[in-house]
Amino acid sequence: MNQAIQFPLAELHTQCEMVRALLYKTADLMDKRGASSQAEQIAMLNLWANRLCCDALDRAIQVHGGMGYSREYPFEHLYRHHRRYRITEAPKRSRRGASPASCFGTMGAAREGTHERTARRVKIIEIVGLGPVPFGSMLLADMGAT
Amino acid sequence: MALRFINENRIRQAAASLGVAQMSVNASVQYAQKRIMRGKRWR
Numbered sequence: 001m002n003q004a005i006q007f008p009l010a011e012l013h014t015q016c017e018m019v020r021a022l023l024y025k026t027a028d029l030m031d032k033r034g035a036s037s038q039a040e041q042i043a044m045l046n047l048w049a050n051r052l053c054c055d056a057l058d059r060a061i062q063v064h065g066g067m068g069y070s071r072e073y074p075f076e077h078l079y080r081h082h083r084r085y086r087i088t089e090a091p092k093r094s095r096r097g098a099s100p101a102s103c104f105g106t107m108g109a110a111r112e113g114t115h116e117r118t119a120r121r122v123k124i125i126e127i128v129g130l131g132p133v134p135f136g137s138m139l140l141a142d143m144g145a146t
Numbered sequence: 147m148a149l150r151f152i153n154e155n156r157i158r159q160a161a162a163s164l165g166v167a168q169m170s171v172n173a174s175v176q177y178a179q180k181r182i183m184r185g186k187r188w189r
Binding site for chain 2: 002005006009012013015016019020023026027030034035036038039042043045046049050052053055056057059060063064073075078082085089
């Protein structure tokens with residue numbers, strides 16, 4: 001097989017395995033400690049499973065050539081279907097677990113006060129309505145740019 | 147209680163997405179293996 005086809009597929013397969021490992025672990029912990037105890041992991045999972053799904057379908061369309069785009073194959077339908085989850089799921093809840101506020105605000109260092117200022121500013125950004133902020137803009141906020 | 151259902155639905159949705167991702171990777175591999183380009187296979 002051509003390596004231009006092979007490498008991306010191998011990467012996507014690896015990512016599938018990674019997401020699956022987190023999925024099984026989270027499902028196991030949900031069984032053991034209750035369904036609502038793993039909200040953060042579920043948020044991470046939702047974000048990455050949907051992203052991976054769209055990436056894999058995009059690659060499948062590419063590998064299949066023009067036929068992947070047609071309705072002969074299921075890929076374009078599935079892509080449209082699962083692209084929606086990145087619109088409806090992501091902004092509301094699924095990024096909360098993967099957001100810096102969750103990483104820094106709920107972890108030990110922030111609670112002990114070392115990163116209190118950063119955590120507070122991230123919280124303010126979230127309240128103002130910019131939503132979950134990427135790491136880059138969080139650093140800018142900490143330097144006083146916003 | 148409501149949070150429980152939300153979490154269960156969301157992990158179910160993540161699992162569905164993962165299944166679709168795995169299916170499309172498998173289908174791509176299968177297709178690329180049988181595809182013939184300019185008279186010979188792609189490998």
